Amino acid sequence: MNSLHEIFCAWGTDKGAFHDYGPNYEEFLVPGSVRRLLEIGVWTGCSLLAWHEWLPSKARIWGVDPLPQPEAIHGVPRIHYRQGSIMDPALIATLPKEFDVIIDDGSHLSWEILGALDLLWPRLTPGGWYVVEDTYAPLSAPIEAIVNRVSPVEHHLRVPHNESEILFLKKGPPDP
Numbered sequence: 001m002n003s004l005h006e007i008f009c010a011w012g013t014d015k016g017a018f019h020d021y022g023p024n025y026e027e028f029l030v031p032g033s034v035r036r037l038l039e040i041g042v043w044t045g046c047s048l049l050a051w052h053e054w055l056p057s058k059a060r061i062w063g064v065d066p067l068p069q070p071e072a073i074h075g076v077p078r079i080h081y082r083q084g085s086i087m088d089p090a091l092i093a094t095l096p097k098e099f100d101v102i103i104d105d106g107s108h109l110s111w112e113i114l115g116a117l118d119l120l121w122p123r124l125t126p127g128g129w130y131v132v133e134d135t136y137a138p139l140s141a142p143i144e145a146i147v148n149r150v151s152p153v154e155h156h157l158r159v160p161h162n163e164s165e166i167l168f169l170k171k172g173p174p175d176p
């Protein structure tokens, strides 16, 4: 099986050759345990196609972006697209109630990162991972602010190079 880095590079997402996030995702995500993945920020659709290739066939993939649905993902049965902003609660109401993985690769603006966390953390399954990409971006939220917003059971920052920084937040079990 190809590495996630190879898959990212083959589809052309900047998660591959530019950011080199493949090994970071492989460190934390176990493909066989992912049933539902949501990515904020779709652009051309190439990262959704990479997840589609990497995850097992039981996994379903959702993407949200204000742009019209990209041609590349039209008709791919396990990929679901919602056009609009992740800050829109009416759009979020159309999404499944639970995701095992949520990735924020959207605007990289502090208020949207924190706002999306408020809206989506409740939809993350216990033991699931919430991933915030590109936290080096100038208008991104400080790492501490992101972590303190949700008190994850674990968090890990990975910095492949100076234009790549990715934060993994793990949700703990429900309160007894």
Ligand SMILES: C[S@@+](CC[C@H](N)C(=O)[O-])C[C@H]1O[C@@H](n2cnc3c(N)ncnc32)[C@H](O)[C@@H]1O
Pocket (backbone or CB within 6 Å): 012, 013, 014, 015, 039, 040, 041, 042, 043, 044, 045, 046, 047, 048, 064, 065, 066, 067, 084, 085, 086, 087, 105, 106, 107, 112
């Ligand atoms: C870096 S691109 C995504 C790249 C894609 N995830 C990939 O790896 O190929 C960022 C995307 O975020 C989208 N975006 C910006 N604000 C957003 C919002 N409020 N909700 C959802 N997506 C947003 C932009 O339209 C843009 O397509």
